[in-house]
Amino acid sequence: MTTEKKQTAFNRSLTPSPELAAIIGPAPLPRTEVVKQMWVYIKANNLQNPKNMRNILADAKLKAVFGKDEVTMFEMTGLVGKHLS
Numbered sequence: 001m002t003t004e005k006k007q008t009a010f011n012r013s014l015t016p017s018p019e020l021a022a023i024i025g026p027a028p029l030p031r032t033e034v035v036k037q038m039w040v041y042i043k044a045n046n047l048q049n050p051k052n053m054r055n056i057l058a059d060a061k062l063k064a065v066f067g068k069d070e071v072t073m074f075e076m077t078g079l080v081g082k083h084l085s
Contacts, residue, residue, distance in 0.1 A: 014084035019064040034084065035077060 013028035024037040042048060042056055049055035054073050058066050066079050 017065075017083040017085070019061075020080065020083035022061050023065065031081070031084065034080060038076065038080060 011030045015028045023041050047057050056071050058069050
């Protein structure tokens, strides 16, 4: 019996764009791990809006990925997806 997970679109490793790699590193990661690493970066740099914790305030690195100064956590997953191939 093997413990390998079936390869699906959800857990397949994807390569980050140079902009995204500046935040999470250049190694291919599954989408779920990319989002997890984004949150590590956001929390480490205190980039959540203190008035609304669901919003993320973009620093220079995040702005290169998001294209704007502030996004919701739901918007973030869609914007990050555009930087994965």
